[in-house]
Structures are given as C-alpha cells and as structure tokens.
Amino acid sequence: MARRPVFQEVTETSPKATPPAGGMIDAGHRGARGAIRLWLIVIFVLVAAMIALGGATRLTGSGLSITEWKPVTGAIPPMDAAAWQAEFDKYKLIPQFQQVNADMDLAGFKQIYWWEWSHRLLGRLIGLVWAVGFLGFLAARRIPTGWVPRLLLLGVLGGAQGAIGWWMVHSGLSGEMVRVASYRLALHLGLAFAILGFIAWYVMQLSRSEAALLRARRAGEAKLFSMTTGLMHLAFVQILLGALVAGIDAGRMYTGWPTMGGEWIPAEIWDATLGWRNFFETPALVQFIHRMVGYLLAIFALVVFLRARRSPHPQTRGAYLAMIAAVAVQVLLGIMNVIHAAPLPLALAHQVMAVALFTLILRARHNARYPYETSVRGTIR
Known part of the structure; x- marks a missing residue:
C-alpha cells in the first residue's frame, strides 16, 4: 500500500461516507403504508355513505321491507312480477304493514324496498372491499409490522355489524312492534361509528412513518x-x-x-x-x-x-x-x-x-x- 503524505487532505482518498442507517423502527417491516392508507380511505368513504343511507332508510320507514336475511343470494333483487309479488306478500305478514301501511300497493312497496336493498348491498360491498384488500396485502406480505390485528379487527367488527343489523330488523318482524327496537338501532349505529373511528385513526396513523410518530x-x-x-x-x-x-x-x-x-x-x-x-x-x-x-x-x-x-x-x-x-x-x-x-x-x-x-x-x-x-x-x- 502506498504511503500517504502527512499533510494530504483526508477527503482526497477517503471513501465516500455512507449515510447513517435508520434506527430499529425504520429497520422493521414498513409495508405498503401509502397503499393501505388509500384502501382505508375508500372504506371510510363507503362506511360514511352507509351511515347516511341507513339514516335515509330509517327516516323513510323502509327498514322492514326485506323480511329475510340472505347474505349472498339477497344481493339479487326481484327480477320479475312474480318475484316482486312474493316479496310484497312476505311484507304483508308483519305488523308494520298491517298497522301502518295497510293501504300500500306494490308500487309503494317497491319504493321502500329499494332503500333497504341498497343499504344491504352497500354493506356487502364494504365487506368485499375489506376482504379483497386485506387478503391481498396479507398474501403480498405488504402489511406493516403490528398492523395485521388492527386491520383484521375491522373485518370482525364489520361482520358483527351485519349480524346486529339483522338482529335489529328482526325486532320489528313480529309481536306488537311496527318499527325496529330503538336500543338495537342505537347499537347498530354506535358500532358503525366505532368502525368509522377506527378507520379514521388508522388513516391518520399511516399518514406518517412510525419514527415520525414516535418523535x-x-x-x-x-x-x-x-x-x-x-x-x-x-x-x-x-x-x-x-x-x-x-x-x-x-x-x-x-x-x-x-x-x-x-x-x-x-x-x-x-x-x-x-x-x-x-x-x-x-x-x-x-x-x-x-x-x-x-x-x-x-x-x-x-x-x-x-x-x-x-x-x-x-x-x-x-x-x-x-x-x-x-x-x-x-x-x-x-x-x-x-x-x-x-x-x-x-x-x-x-x-x-x-x-x-x-x-x-x-x-x-x-x-x-x-x-x-x-x-x-x-x-x-
């Protein structure tokens, strides 16, 4: 190795300085934070729309128009006159029709039916968007460290929301009630806001790196x-x-x-x-x-x-x-x-x-x- 003069500038022969590596927080599996944040924003918008549509369904008295819970096949509305009449006949058996809407015809039934059907369809869409996104990010190993339980929680709460929604509707299908039980409606809406809150908080958490949040x-x-x-x-x-x-x-x-x-x-x-x-x-x-x-x-x-x-x-x-x-x-x-x-x-x-x-x-x-x-x-x- 050639000897270096005593007064030679160190920078003339020294190798380029390597920038310091990040700490343990930055060294962890960061995943697709931006993509997951965008996916959560889409779900947030859908849940907010679901809350608004649910309010319209309640205010128009449409929540009891579909008297069965069919999570998969229920996505298909009546396709012909016979199917519409069959749905209307089922509605005629519940107290709301008998005590409140006894003068309703098929055309009036269709109006309230579409509100409730749209509400349920949007719920199915939210579940699908969550499932496709979660399973996709999980399969690609792009979920940041520690975030799998948080994102899974949204799916569990969403499933519970569907079950509570039917439990709420069921309260108005028999007995003396002509509407859903108010405390079940409160639980249904409260869980919707809880889901919305978790999503909003996660979006804000993902807007910055873990290191930036710690600082x-x-x-x-x-x-x-x-x-x-x-x-x-x-x-x-x-x-x-x-x-x-x-x-x-x-x-x-x-x-x-x-x-x-x-x-x-x-x-x-x-x-x-x-x-x-x-x-x-x-x-x-x-x-x-x-x-x-x-x-x-x-x-x-x-x-x-x-x-x-x-x-x-x-x-x-x-x-x-x-x-x-x-x-x-x-x-x-x-x-x-x-x-x-x-x-x-x-x-x-x-x-x-x-x-x-x-x-x-x-x-x-x-x-x-x-x-x-x-x-x-x-x-x-």
Whole structure:
C-alpha cells in the first residue's frame, strides 16, 4: 500500500461516507403504508355513505321491507312480477304493514324496498372491499409490522355489524312492534361509528412513518389529549341518543325551541307504568335528554377549544378550530330539525354532519397526541 503524505487532505482518498442507517423502527417491516392508507380511505368513504343511507332508510320507514336475511343470494333483487309479488306478500305478514301501511300497493312497496336493498348491498360491498384488500396485502406480505390485528379487527367488527343489523330488523318482524327496537338501532349505529373511528385513526396513523410518530409523541400535549378523549366519548354518547330519538320518531314531536311544546320540561316526560323503559320509549324524555346532552357537548367542546388555543403547534390549533366550527353547525342543524319536525333533507344533513364532527374530533385528538412540528419559517416538519 502506498504511503500517504502527512499533510494530504483526508477527503482526497477517503471513501465516500455512507449515510447513517435508520434506527430499529425504520429497520422493521414498513409495508405498503401509502397503499393501505388509500384502501382505508375508500372504506371510510363507503362506511360514511352507509351511515347516511341507513339514516335515509330509517327516516323513510323502509327498514322492514326485506323480511329475510340472505347474505349472498339477497344481493339479487326481484327480477320479475312474480318475484316482486312474493316479496310484497312476505311484507304483508308483519305488523308494520298491517298497522301502518295497510293501504300500500306494490308500487309503494317497491319504493321502500329499494332503500333497504341498497343499504344491504352497500354493506356487502364494504365487506368485499375489506376482504379483497386485506387478503391481498396479507398474501403480498405488504402489511406493516403490528398492523395485521388492527386491520383484521375491522373485518370482525364489520361482520358483527351485519349480524346486529339483522338482529335489529328482526325486532320489528313480529309481536306488537311496527318499527325496529330503538336500543338495537342505537347499537347498530354506535358500532358503525366505532368502525368509522377506527378507520379514521388508522388513516391518520399511516399518514406518517412510525419514527415520525414516535418523535411527535414526545411533543404531545397530554392534558389536551385527555380532554379531547372525554369529548370524543361524550360525542359518541350523543350519537347513541340521536339513534334513540330516530328510533321512536321523537325528533318529530315537541317542535319548538328552546322550549318543548311551550314547556321547559314537558309534562309527559315520565310514565310511571313504563319505569326504566321511559328512557327508550317515551318521546318527551328521549328528546329532552338528547337536547340536554347536546348543550353539554357544545359547552365542553368550547372549553376544549379554548384550551387548544394555547397549543404551541399551529396545525393543532387549526384542527380544533375546524372542530368547534363543526360543533356550531351541528347545533344549528339540531335546532332546525326540532323546529321543522325533522324533514328528510334536514335530518340527513344532521346525521352526515355527525360523521364530519366525530371525524374532526378524532383529528384534533390525534394532533394533540402527535403534533406536527413547525420550523421558524412556518413549514411543517
């Protein structure tokens, strides 16, 4: 080996420096984070559409028009006059037709049938999109380390949602009921929002690398995150209460605001013969609780927003600003629904806004836990 002069520049003969390798987090199996995130966004949009379509199905009184649960063959609608008549004859056997829709003809039945059929078809499509994506990513070994149980959970919850949906429908097919049981409707809607919440959180987690999330968590705001977690839970309770209101059409009674039928506390708020069932079956009480929790939610959201204004992270402050704006819109929509007895367009807008608000609360919560750092020039890092 040739001797190097004492004063020779080291860079003249030194090999090119190798960039440092990432840490253990980066060295792990990263998988197709971007592709999985896109797949989850598609499922999120489909689930949000499912919630809106489910609301329309309930508000149009269409949920009991299909009296059988056929997960596979049920995807094919009646194809001829005989098949349509057979479906209509099955509907005629349930209490809803006999007590509410006895004057309905075949043309009217078809209108409610298509709402329920579309709702179920969309549910099947969501299951198919999940299964194809999950099995495809699994077979290609492109799922990041630790993400298989999370993505599998979505499929399990989706399957449970289908079973609960039929359990809900079955409650209105016999006995004295002319609609589905309100508490089963609340469970069905609550699980839909839980699935939506998991998907939204996973999408936000996949938007950055594991290393970036670990760094961001060190700068997280624990108090703000805790307060927003409480707000998220309260919003979820309000969503369940909204389902109870829709389940007994309580939103179309006691119109007027801020009073209920001219009274601050309606006289019919409690029926001694019902006992605990008042919380599910008495329209005055169900709507009263929904209103009171709505006020509490708005006040708590304002408190959380004011706390978030002290955040040193501009992205976090922006997320909470969007959240409080959504709260204001949702409160206004709620009041408009009460005043106008929940017509279909307003009621659907209220339900869709609930999806937007819940998602924005989750986004603000994620930013509190994993804030985006900004440089002195205002660029996001």
